[in-house]
Amino acid sequence: SQQGxxxxxALSIQEGENATMNCSYKTSINNLQWYRQNSGRxxxxxxxxxxxxxxxxxxxxxxxxDTSKKSSSLLITASRAADTASYFCAPTxxxxxxxxxxxxxTRLLVRP
Amino acid sequence: xxxxxxxxxxxxxEKGKDVELRCDPISGHTALxxxxxxxxQGLEFLIYFQGNSAPxxxxxxxxxxxxxxxxxxxSTLTIQRTQQEDSAVYLCASSLQWGTNxxxxxxxxxxxxxx
Numbered sequence: 001s002q003q004g005x006x007x008x009x010a011l012s013i014q015e016g017e018n019a020t021m022n023c024s025y026k027t028s029i030n031n032l033q034w035y036r037q038n039s040g041r042x043x044x045x046x047x048x049x050x051x052x053x054x055x056x057x058x059x060x061x062x063x064x065x066d067t068s069k070k071s072s073s074l075l076i077t078a079s080r081a082a083d084t085a086s087y088f089c090a091p092t093x094x095x096x097x098x099x100x101x102x103x104x105x106t107r108l109l110v111r112p
Numbered sequence: 113x114x115x116x117x118x119x120x121x122x123x124x125x126e127k128g129k130d131v132e133l134r135c136d137p138i139s140g141h142t143a144l145x146x147x148x149x150x151x152x153q154g155l156e157f158l159i160y161f162q163g164n165s166a167p168x169x170x171x172x173x174x175x176x177x178x179x180x181x182x183x184x185x186x187s188t189l190t191i192q193r194t195q196q197e198d199s200a201v202y203l204c205a206s207s208l209q210w211g212t213n214x215x216x217x218x219x220x221x222x223x224x225x226x227x
Contacts, residue, residue: 033215041201041203042203042219042220042221043205043216043218044218045217088154088155098160098167098168099168100157101157102155103154
């Protein structure tokens with residue numbers, strides 16, 4: 001199993017701006033998932049990108065994956081105050097695909 | 113139920129007491145996970161169930177922590193002789209089955225405070 005490391009730790013932007021969060025990991029993966037957490041409670045799955053995919057879209061979310069650099073990014077376009085949350089990436093390692101290990105996350109604040 | 117249900121949502125206990133935290137996964141989900149999150153921190157993996165068996169208990173912090181799952185459904189996480197450092201949000205998640213490409217569905221957690 002492995003843990004993704006999110007960067008930056010905290011991000012503050014104005015409503016309407018785009019937010020970009022990055023995730024780095026260490027070993028080969030099957031896929032990488034992004035989750036959102038509001039108010040320190042349950043996480044909500046946002047998007048899953050497989051190791052053979054380079055980019056994926058879901059509404060205002062765009063995720064990229066660069067396996068050569070072992071990194072992923074999550075872009076939220078036209079941010080809203082409701083996007084304020086913590087965002088976590090979870091890479092799924094090839095050797096223990098059942099277990100998701102989460103890092104410390106990026107805390108996003110969208111100012112109205 | 114429609115989602116993962118955890119109870120209680122909040123638990124305040126005194127140091128040294130035992131506590132039981134309950135998780136009802138989504139019906140039909142065979143995989144179940146427990147995580148712990150301390151204030152402002154990431155999630156710490158505790159244990160994973162496939163059906164009623166726990167192939168991976170590697171994250172349980174000490175022998176004061178135990179978990180079981182019965183009927184392939186409800187799971188209980190028990191903390192004996194609680195300590196102040198056990199204070200955290202305990203999150204349960206389930207997924208349809210074991211394996212890669214499975215997304216987790218989380219409950220809202222139990223906030224445990226040990227005084």
